Amino acid sequence: MMDQIITRLKNSRSVLLATHVNPDGDAIGSLLAMGLAMETLRIDAKLFCQSPIPALYRFLPWSHRVCRLPDDIKKYEAAVILDCGEFERIGDSVEYVQQIPVIINIDHHFTNTHFGSINLIVTDACATCEIVYQLLLEMGVTINQPIARCLYTGILTDTGSFRFSNTNRSTFEICEELVKVGVNPHDVAKHVYGQYSLSRIKLLNLALDSLEISKNGKISLMTLTDQMLQETGTQNEDVDGMINYARRIKNVKVAVLIQEYRNGRRRTGERGRYHVSLRSDGSVDVANIALFFGGGGHVTAAGFCTESHLSHLKETIFKLAEVL
Ligand SMILES: [Mn+2]
Known part of the structure; x- marks a missing residue:
């Protein structure tokens, strides 16, 4: 080759x-x-x-x-x-x-x-x-x-x-x-x-604040909305690496970061467009989960895009926790 x-x-x-x-x-x-x-x-x-x-x-x-x-x-x-x-x-x-x-x-x-x-x-x-x-x-x-x-x-x-x-x-x-x-x-x-901007640290604060954990503690989930990026004056690139905080939590097998796409301006009730990043501790193959949703990646790091209601998307993700 x-x-x-x-x-x-x-x-x-x-x-x-x-x-x-x-x-x-x-x-x-x-x-x-x-x-x-x-x-x-x-x-x-x-x-x-x-x-x-x-x-x-x-x-x-x-x-x-x-x-x-x-x-x-x-x-x-x-x-x-x-x-x-x-x-x-x-x-x-x-x-x-x-x-x-x-x-x-x-x-x-x-x-x-x-x-x-x-x-x-x-x-x-x-x-x-x-x-x-x-x-x-x-x-x-x-x-x-x-x-x-x-x-x-x-x-x-x-x-x-x-x-x-x-x-x-x-x-x-x-x-x-x-x-x-x-x-x-x-x-x-x-x-x-070593060169994080103050806005990036402020976005991290919002990301940490958004953390949710599944009942059995195996999935951690962060959500970043377009509004959070606008509020802090950050770009997509500033989100890079934030999911690692969710992954580091004890007993968590899969960390998830849901990010809303820019220009997601829509009327209430309409579905939004999201990018979902997945990271695992190695015991779960997240590439397979991503493939199921039309995405892809590696065993421990994968992702997919989806159109959904945020509450429904979170529900789907937390349901996954039950089979981990
Ligand atoms: Mn690569």
Whole structure:
């Protein structure tokens, strides 16, 4: 699979690199690392993500080069889609991007739908950045400091700072190599974890206040409404990581965060649109729960979108607790 990808890329003059909406560290890290690598190979690469790059990741090289619209689609000979379980995860331009003759799908979600013409799905990779690292080595790309910094950030964030169950020996082996070429772990950690805005802390306060626990204590649930984000002046990116507070509660097996979509302006009684994030302690496969609702993800981290009444949605989730 890697050979096919390498041949394809090396024979392309112009490629589109894309990742998912509401990008996390792994999405951004793999996108930027691929972009920087394409430059060393003298392949013209356009970096695309529909959502803005969250402020805390703007310290990464080339983060300002990411475009929010994939223009002039005809010029691309291939597209590389990174960290997306489904093609639709890239957002509204999926039908447009689909017209690119070769779609290379690089991902580590076991629910990946193999939507590409070439699919490199490595479900035991701790992050898409790990797959990109191996690919770049195979391509003969020298992993320089800027590339290493992007890859390290993706691995750091997708393993929850080397705490999640996807953390293993190869995680540390790769990170050792990345540190060898100049990544400063303290510096990256300062950017990623040490720069919360006051509004984000105020949103956290509301999120903690919204906590509800199922009768048997196995499910914890947080709810964030559009109004809470507006009140605190926060963005979607500020919600990132808040679910971990719900997960840390003793005896909780599944933590749930319900987030209302923006522009959810509607009359009373009408259904709202919600994104539901799920995290488990490892004893429950939340990817399966997400799949049931039309979403996807990993065993311990998954999500889905739904249209519902909030009270009904909560009821459905708490019913799940009875069978855990
Ligand atoms: Mn990932």
